[in-house]
Structures are given as C-alpha cells and as structure tokens.
Amino acid sequence: MKTAPLSLHIPEPKTRPGDLVDFSDIQIPAAGIVARPASDIDAAAMRDYAYALIRVLDDKGQAVGEWNPKLSADTLRLGLRHMVLTREFDERMMKLQRQGKTSFYIKCTGEEAIGVAQAMALDDKDMLFPSYRQQGLLVARGCPLVRLMNQIFSNTQDNLKGRQLPIMYSEPDYGFFSISGNLGTQYPQAVGWAMASAYSGDTRIAAGWVGDGSTAEGDFHYALTFASVYRAPVVLNVVNNQWAISTFQGMAGGEQATFAARAVGYGLPALRVDGNDFLAVYAATEWAAERARNNHGATLIELYTYRAAPHSSSDDPAAYRPAEEAKNWPLGEPIERLKKHLIAIGEWSEERHAALVTEMTERVMEQLKEASSHGTLGNPPPNDPGSMFEDVLKEVPGRLLIQREEMLALRAAAAQEGV
Amino acid sequence: MKTAPLSLHIPEPKTRPGDLVDFSDIQIPAAGIVARPASDIDAAAMRDYAYALIRVLDDKGQAVGEWNPKLSADTLRLGLRHMVLTREFDERMMKLQRQGKTSFYIKCTGEEAIGVAQAMALDDKDMLFPSYRQQGLLVARGCPLVRLMNQIFSNTQDNLKGRQLPIMYSEPDYGFFSISGNLGTQYPQAVGWAMASAYSGDTRIAAGWVGDGSTAEGDFHYALTFASVYRAPVVLNVVNNQWAISTFQGMAGGEQATFAARAVGYGLPALRVDGNDFLAVYAATEWAAERARNNHGATLIELYTYRAAPHSSSDDPAAYRPAEEAKNWPLGEPIERLKKHLIAIGEWSEERHAALVTEMTERVMEQLKEASSHGTLGNPPPNDPGSMFEDVLKEVPGRLLIQREEMLALRAAAAQEGV
C-alpha cells in the first residue's frame, strides 16, 4: 500500500487583487450550437446539457440556433427597457445608501437579463421564490418602483412596516415571495408551493432562485429531492455569478462540475445558459416552464453570469478579486448585448438607447421623489413602533399586548423626561 | 399556453402485500462486463459508471471480468466465515430481543457482504463512520462479539455504560465511530475526519455509510459537497437496500436516477455495485480506497442490495411489502453466492459449509454465555446510575454533581421507604 502522505486540497481562484485578469480557462462554446429538444424529453436523454452552454446571441449580435425564442422586436425592446430601468434603479439606490438614506442595498448589475427575461418568459400568475438579487423580476412584472423604495427606506408607506432589511421585498400581488435573509430556504418552499399547485389541479407553476454559493445549503438538496420525487412543476434556477461574497464558485463545488450537473443525480433535466444573453435566458425559462406546466416536472437552470456589483453595500470586492474582472467577463453584459442585437436587426439605435436611459433615469427620479415624500430611513423617525408587535401571529397574543403597552409607556415616559 | 390541470405525482412501489412479487423492471446486467479504469481516472470520464452495475460473480459462481479482485481462497473463506458469523449473531440477538433480553435489535440479513467485504478491502487503521446496519465491519475487524452483546444488553460490561440504544456501538479501538440515532449525521463527519487526515499528512482514509432513504438528509449533500471541494480521502457508501422502514427507495429519488448518480453533480466518481456479490463489493471498495489514498479524493459507491430483514425488531415488513420479495431478489444473497463460488473453484464444500455454520453458531453461543454472565437488560438492574452524569463534559460540571447527589439521595430514600 502506498504510504505517501495525504494532503488537503483548498480551492483557490486563479487570480487575486493585483493579478492580471485571466479568464483563459473559461470555455465559451459558440452561440447556436446546442440543440433544443422537445420539452417533454426524458431527463436521462438530457444529461449532456448540464455541460453545454445555451447561447443565442452571437458575437455579431445575431440570434442563432434552435434556442432562439423568436421574440418580436417589441418584446425585445420591452426587455431592454426593464433591464435599463433595473440598472438605473440599482445605481440610484446604491448612491442613496452611500448618502445614508438607508442602511443597506444590493445591486444586480450584470445580471439584469436573469430577472427580467425570466419574468417575461413565465406567466404573470406563476409564483416566484427569489433570492435577493432578482429585482428584475419585480421590475418586469410592473411593480412600481416607489413600492420598492418605500421598503428600502422603511418609511411610512413601506408595505413591510419597517420590519425588514432593505431589499428584502415581499410582494404578494406580484407573485413575489418574501425574501429571506437565510440563504436557500426559499428553494424547498418553491417546490412545496408547486406541489400544492399540482395537488390543487391548478395550472400555475413556481420558480425559485439561489446563488452558486447557496447551493451548498441543505435546502438546495431538499428542493431537488422533493422536486424529483413528486415531479413538482417548478423551475429551479442557480444564478452562478462566480462569487459568494468573497468566495469564488469553486468553493461551492464549481471546480469539479457545473452547477447544472447537480440535477443529473436527481434525474432532473438541466439547462446551462449564458446568463448575460437575454434571448437564451428567455428561451431556457420558456422551455422549463412548458415542461413544468405540462406536468413533466422540474428543470434546473444554471444561469452562467458574473456578479459585476459588489456583494452588497457592505462589501468592497477590490479586497478579494481583480477590479477589472467585470469588464473583461467573456460573456459581456446583458444590456449591451441585447442593445447590439436590436441594432443589428435594425430595430434600435444608439440615439433611441440614450433616450431610453434618460427616460428610465427620470422615471427613477420621479418615483424617488414620491418615495422620499414618505420619508427615508430614520428621517422622519418611523412613527408606529407599536406595529412591531403585530403579525407575529394572526391575533396579537396576550403577552405581546402587555409588552406593547410596556413599550409605549416607556416611550411616553422617556419623552416626558426628555431622555 | 396549456391549461390542463397539473397533478401531483406520488411514487409507489410496484407491489404491496397480497401482490405477487414482481422484480421485472430491475435490470441486471451480466457479470464481468464493466471495465475497470485506473483508480486515478478523471471523474468526468466515469459518469457512466453511475448507471452500470459492477458484478464479478456470474450465475454459475465464477468470478469474471476486470473487477475480479483475485483474492486467495483463504481470503475468500475468511470473508465467508465473517459473513456467516454476522448472520448467526444477528439471528441469535433478534431471538433474544424477542425473549425480552434486550429492548431493540437490527439485523443486516442479506447485506452481510457489505460490512464484511468493505472492512477487508480497507486498511485496518482506516476510520469507519457506519450507519446501524454494518455490524459486518466489526465482525470482520475482529471485534469480539461479547463486546457487542454487552452493549446490546446494557450490562455491567457495556463499554457505553448502558447509555445507548442496543446496536448503537462505538468502538474506537476498532476504528468504528459511535453510531448516531440521527440518520446521516456521520456522513459529513467522515468527510471531516478524512480532511483532518489529509491536513495532518496522514495516510489513513475514512469511509462512511448511509442508507438509500437517508440520502435525502442535508448531511448527505454536505458530505458530497465538502468531499468534492476539499478532495477528501473518503469512501462514501450508499447502501441501497430498497427500503427505508416502510418506504421504498423511489421515495428518496430512486425512481428517477440511481443513487450512484448523485455523485456526478459534485464531480465525484461513482461506482454502482452488486451489493450481494462479495467480490464486486471488495473490488469497488479497494478501487475507491486506492483512489483516496493516492490523494485523488472521494468516491461514491452505491451498494445495490435488498433488506431481507425487517427494518428493526420494532418492525413488521409484512404490513407494507410482499413477504416473498427477499427470497426472489434477483441478485440472490451474499453468503450463498460466495459459497457457490468457493465450491465452483473447488475450495469449499457443502459439508465444510455446514461445519462452518455450526462452528459459528457455537461461537455465538459461547460469547453469549460470557455476555449473559454480565447480565441482560434490566437483569440484574444496572447498578451504577450515578454514571449517567459522567461524560456530558470531560469534567462533571458543578450542576451535575448536585443533580447526581440528588438522584442518589432519592434512590436511597426510596429504598429505605421501600418504594
């Protein structure tokens, strides 16, 4: 028997701050080469898709191959509009966070195609169980930005009564589930919701999102297990944006296999998609939704992208990765690519684009004006502290009534004493 | 969009009590057809192994194909001996449980090849993290049965001081980790131990076991994730014995994919093995151990077998599956198959086998005599209740000293009052 000592392997990204950007080992297959099977295909026949990369937009901005969803120019322009709005919104909110108007913010820069195209490819009544980086879903579903801003500001009009960290939206009317701070928990919930829909003979399906890093949680495994066993009508998305705060995707297993490949062991079909390609994202989502809606069960979609933003307003990525990575991401960025496509097919121009950006900036500012009129974090201080005792249970229980009284008495006394 | 209602899929085994046994959809490939790659092969080249079935013993009892571990007749006879002993031990202990000599028992009938061949294929110093159905590991490592019996009886010589449910052995001197009642928890621990061994430049590897049903726990996912990420020197075994108490393996995802296939998504190699074939189990374990010991990381082995025993002494399988299944299991049973092989190669005979069985029965009875002399459960009543306060922490903390005093005073008072 061999007796050479063992050693521990610790994965490490190829480059760190100070190194030159190096994406040379990222394989980018050409657009259009992946075949599109019927959406009722046997999962066992789909195993190779876990290692492919579905791309529709080629380098010249043309839509090619079987996965081209053949969307109308109007639809494409709508998608572009939503993406631009999402980005403008993100930029503005992050600035406001920097100015102290709120405590926290998370941008989805570079990942806009995901939320936007997926919301558009799904039915409006389908139920979404997002992580915190799919604000594009809400934008595409037409949720007024002022609602989101009110939540971000914890102001008087905040539909979550000042309870939640900024961006932890909950929008029942837009089929958008309450975002949890605990990573991954929404994934089996999405499956449970889908099971309930199937149980009820409904036609609505569910969709869930987690990040590459979050796939390591038990909830990811629960979701795939239950989705497979009960053939739940759900689209399970892994947004592989290469980073989990400071930790590269190799630390979640991405060195050894794609995240799409996780599906294989559960007998689920996987699609691996260029996440910065609006058309590819749309097409893959449409395929998975069709499969689910026809009772053929769940699909795992890996959305291959890059987190161009810092993890959150609390994060400075310059501490752990080369600053130039985002710009050099081999799959580009989604707005630019869709814009190029629309121009290539003669349905858009630089001028119209500039006008769109201006329009969206103005839209953000206008909504911001309204939101600000209801206050920003702590300004004025929120004025219904008693509400913190509501919604723990349907009825405020006795002990919380007492605690509420105590708290209000305390405030009153403090005010009187001038403390 | 299609609007036919969705419906929920609930997996169901093909047959239930009253039905005729029907294993017609179990595909049994011929023995010897699977190629044996070098143990340092790239996992990506191994994906098909997750769907194959490594078999060495053919229907005539011949050892065929590349996976034949070419063991000496002595080694084979030793394996047979361990398996027979394991079975006789199980039979006797279950009888004693029925007689009220202990509270609980679990047999591994039909699965003896797994513990025995795997212990023999591993190095004696490798660390084992078993579930509760691998008593064969201890038998093969030479742990005296009397030790196990003492534990089962919670008697005065019980190395676990009467604390643990019967069969929840813990045998540090035999490299056998404390069995947990909570399913699956040992799996990431095995990986952690293996990581520690690699961290320390050791040459020992770890092995862990879970059942088909237990793969649905989060711990299974943690283990595969960590094993993949840190390339831990560990052999991860899934004993697919078709049942988890009353629940068939389809409810853990076995309808949609093999359990071996779970490895694929983590970039780990998988071997799927005829678990009732001593030679195949030995060979696969040897391969995985070699791979781990040479620092190529973990392997997932699915041991395909059938739980011929009831789940435990508390269970009656006639309530949920056709009684005749075990006898008709298409892969036969391990003792019979190894015996046939040894006879076929002229190294064994029915007479020698009968003698072996007698010898092993006597061995069990002899050890039982010794164990019984130290008592059976409650007879005599265990006599060191104060010991229950030990080992909560290394030193008995103050509050437990007080509780111990209180308890002893209580006993004394009760005795005096004759309660």
Next chain:
Amino acid sequence: MARMNMIQAINSAMDIAMERDPNVLVFGEDVGYFGGVFRATAGLQKKYGKRRCFDAPISEGGIVGAAVGMGVYGLRPVVEIQFSDYIYPAFDQLVSEAARLRYRSAGGFTAPLTVRTPVGGGIFGGQTHSQSPEAIFTHVCGLTSIMPSNPYDAKGLLLSAIEDDDPVIFFEPKRIYNGPFDGHHDRPLTPWTKHDLGEVPEEYYKIELGKAKIVRPGEKVTVICYGTMVHVCLAAAEESGIDAEVIDLRSLLPLDLDCLVTSVKKTGRCVIVHEATKTCGYGAELVSLIQEHCFYHLEAPIERVTGWDTPYPHAYEWDYFPGPYRVSRAIKKVMEE
C-alpha cells in the same frame, strides 16, 4: 362517544380535518401506505387517496420547507416528524421561516402548518428516541406549542391546531399513546379505554389553544405539568397525601398564565414538572412568570422537578424519568418551608 386511545384520537382529528377541508393534507416519513410508525395516520391514505396522505423522503428540513410552501399556496399541511429527536434538521425552516413569515411579510404570506411529533421517554428508546425539545420552540416567537395529555384533549387540540392560521408544533407524549402512564413502570398500564378521557366524540369538536385545565383541584400547593407528567403528578399528589392542585397546561405557548397565577396565589406554593432537561427548560419560564406575578404570595421557593441535565440514558431511564416518588417528595418539600 367512542373509546379511543391517543393514537386513535389523533387519527380521528386528522380524518375529520381532511373530511371537512380539501386543503388539509398529511405527509411525512412512513405515514402513507403504512400509516406511520406509531400508526397515527393509519387508514388515511386508503380513505383519501395517496394525493392527500403520502410518504416523504427522509428529510425533515425538506418536509417542513415544502409544507411552508404549501401553506403559502393556501393549503393546510399536517406533517409528522417521526420522533421529535429528529426535528433538528428542520429547525431552520421552522424558526427562520415558518415562525417569521407572517411577520416579515407583514401578513402578506403565512404558513398555517401543523407539525406533529412524538416526544418523551420511558420507552427504552435511548437518547435519540426520548427527547422533549419543547423549550427550544417556546423561545421562538411565531410558533405555537401544544402538548396534550389524553385522547380527548389530543383530538380537540389537534383540530384547533390544524385550523390555526399560524404554524403549530403539536407534541405527542408517546409514553401515553396507549394509556395514562403514571410513572409506575413496574405496574401494568391502564389502557385509555378504562379512563374517562378515553371517551372521545367521533365527531368534530375543538379545544381552544391556550387554555390550561385544573385536573385535580387542591388548596395547598400548585403542581404545573403537561403531557405524560400530568399522570405522574396526579399519582404523586395522591401519594403525597397533600391537597395539591394539579394543572395540565395543554398549551405551552400561548400560556394560560391567569390559571397558574390564580392557583399559586391561592396555594402559595408551586412545583413545576417536566421531562425535559432542567437548565433553560420550559419550567424556567414558568418559574420566572410565577415569581413575577405571585411574588408576595409565595411561601416557599418554587421547585422544579425535571429530567436531569444529561442525555436520556437507555438502561437508566427510570432513574432519569421524573417519577411520582420524586414529584411527591418535591410536593412535600415545598410544604415544609
């Protein structure tokens, strides 16, 4: 009226809930065809089909996670965790999700699920089939925690739990599934059929969550307990010869504090009994509340009689289990001060 043991009463509650409301479904490990390792769901799959009563993967986190999602959809899932010792893998989904969903969504989403799970020892189950983890749930706001002590209450409380619009953990003391075990393990068990509270209406009825019951009125000392310990305390009160008032909490959260305070103000003495380990057990909260509300009425320190602060040891379970002798001594002790 029928004679039912606790399992039958619990089964009857689920049966009726499923009958009345098509949104009620039941799932968990081994609960489908087999009817559960304690047989609590026996017959439900046969009656309602496997769509409404089915097995689950061995994945407590997945079971509760899926149930949360179903609750969000609008169903009322009733899930079984086979032993409460195995509820920990579901802890995050219960605490971070089920318990806080209504709050964090300001009522936009809710998770009206019921988790049934057997608790307690005295069945030679060793450390992983004997635990009583109620106190880690009663610390979590947003959860309701119930523990019945007899078939009649079990059925009425379980029906209330299932109809409750928030998540409820329904702890079932498995030692009394068959009869009102009083801790005298060396004596034969009286079956529920011979007990008044084994008389259970076959039809629908509910018992309000949050109401304790005085199961033995008395003047001298208040004994507070729940689950199996109710029968132990009744025996202990009898054996002590002291005029003890025994209160069965039935509901841990919400707690019927008024009932306790009234009693202790009357008796001036209090013993609290549970099977769970002592430190930070539910008894600690009870002591705190009683000393807060009855401080000037207390004549002696409140005594806690509980499981020791160790795991549940297989061979020594009768030294671990807080039996009637220990309780009666505690009753006498508080009388002496």
Next chain:
Amino acid sequence: MARMNMIQAINSAMDIAMERDPNVLVFGEDVGYFGGVFRATAGLQKKYGKRRCFDAPISEGGIVGAAVGMGVYGLRPVVEIQFSDYIYPAFDQLVSEAARLRYRSAGGFTAPLTVRTPVGGGIFGGQTHSQSPEAIFTHVCGLTSIMPSNPYDAKGLLLSAIEDDDPVIFFEPKRIYNGPFDGHHDRPLTPWTKHDLGEVPEEYYKIELGKAKIVRPGEKVTVICYGTMVHVCLAAAEESGIDAEVIDLRSLLPLDLDCLVTSVKKTGRCVIVHEATKTCGYGAELVSLIQEHCFYHLEAPIERVTGWDTPYPHAYEWDYFPGPYRVSRAIKKVMEE
C-alpha cells in the same frame, strides 16, 4: 500590552492558538483570503497558509459536521458561523452530535470544536442579522456557551474555549466589536482604545470558563447581564443613581452561580438583562436559579429586561433594543418594592 478592539483581540487569540498548536485550524464562510466579513480572521491565511485557515462552502451544517469529524481525528477546529442567525442549519450537528458525542461514546470520541458567531442587534441588520439565540444552546447539555463583553475577556476566553476538550459556542456581541456601546445610539461610540479593557496583552493568557465578573460593585440591587448589555447596564446603573452591583456573566454555561447568589443575598434585589426575546430566554433560567437559592433574601420580584417577543424590526430597532433608560427604570422599579 497593546490596544485592541474586540475583533483584534479575537484575531490575536486565534493567531496564538494556531501558533502554539498545529492541530488548531480555522475555517468558515469568507474567513480565508478575505479574513471574514467582520475581519476576525484577517491575516491568518497569509501567516499560516491556506491549509490552516480557509473558506468553506455556504453550508453551516457541513461546516460543523466536518468540524466534528476533525475533532474526532484529533484536531481543534475553530469555525465561524457568519451570523448567529445562520447557525440553525447546523443545529442538528451541534445538538445531536457535537454535544452528545462524548456521552454516547462514553468518552471514546470527542468533538473539541469552537464555534465563533456574532450575535445581537443595534446595527440595522433586520431580523436575520440581529438575533441572540444563546438560550436554545444553553438548554443543551454537552455544550459550553460563552459571551464576552470586552477585548480582554474575549481573547482570554477564546483561548480557553479553543483549548477546551468539549464543544464551545463562542458568541461575539457584534455591536461592541469596535467599542463599549452603552445603548446611547445617538451619542458617538467610544472606541476600545479609550477603554481599560481595550488593553490586551499580545501574548498568551487564558480566562477560566465559568467565572463571572463583578464589573460594578454595589449594595442595593444586583444587575445580571452579558455581552453588549454589560455596557448598557453600567450606563443604566450610573443613570439610575442607585448603588447597583453589575455582574458580567461572561460564561452562560457553565454558570458562576455562586457569584450571583452571593450578590443577590447581599442586595436582595435583582434585574436580569439580555437582548434575546424574553419568553424562555436565558434570563428565565437565571430567575429560576436565583429564586431557588435566594428566596428568603429577595425583597422584590426579579425583573427581566429583554428584547420583546418579536423578531428584530429594522426601523424600530431602538424601540426593540433594551437600552439604558429601560434598564434604569427596571432598577428603580425593583428598588420601590
């Protein structure tokens, strides 16, 4: 001696432990190259290599499960759970495994791991970055639970925790990482550099686990607290004008009961303060023990000042946080009775 804030002191403890013992290793989410989201492990990977300080998958259950296995091998893993709000996925591995391994194997196997995790609110973190879950761990026998209130203690206690042969949960009150926050959120924070207990020896020293510290001697009322609340209570004592004795527990389990009992027997009055929710919080156990041991010395009911029984609300966190005004009123209240 050096001036250190709490993060630096914690970092120094790990540094020294790694230096002294090659079996000590550190891992967790973002702790490697980056040095942790609170920077507690900054520099350790650089100094000791990535073999000894490395990132982990986002899998708290896996982190603790692997650490248990490492402990069994003979290492002393120190793992970070990024926020204690995220410790629940590891609950089963902590409670069923780490805490009970020594017991169930009768000492054959042990899990000497240390789990470091930031607790507490007041940082606008909302309900999932503010929790104080200590009471669900103190109910579990086999676990040791520590919470320091200053850099000096943090370093000495963490070194003891790492060298302890059983699993230790080391709760770090994140609100005082930078300075002794006293609850006056509208006033500037004094940094640790300006505080005596920010004087921390650079070398090795230990503080025994299980010893409380009287941080303000007094005669009239005993205030028991830990973590951030120590500073709040000191401010409150000052502001109340009452001669209060303030005790910093430092170690929740083991508990320095003698210290508390001696103090309460002297003062006859007691206020218990923690940030966690009230019901079944750690304060309940303290009340129980004190009423048990000091019953005849108590002149007034013991008061608990705690977080309300709700999740931690983002915008209302200063109404939630038990600040000095609330504590001082409680001190005055117990003096009145």
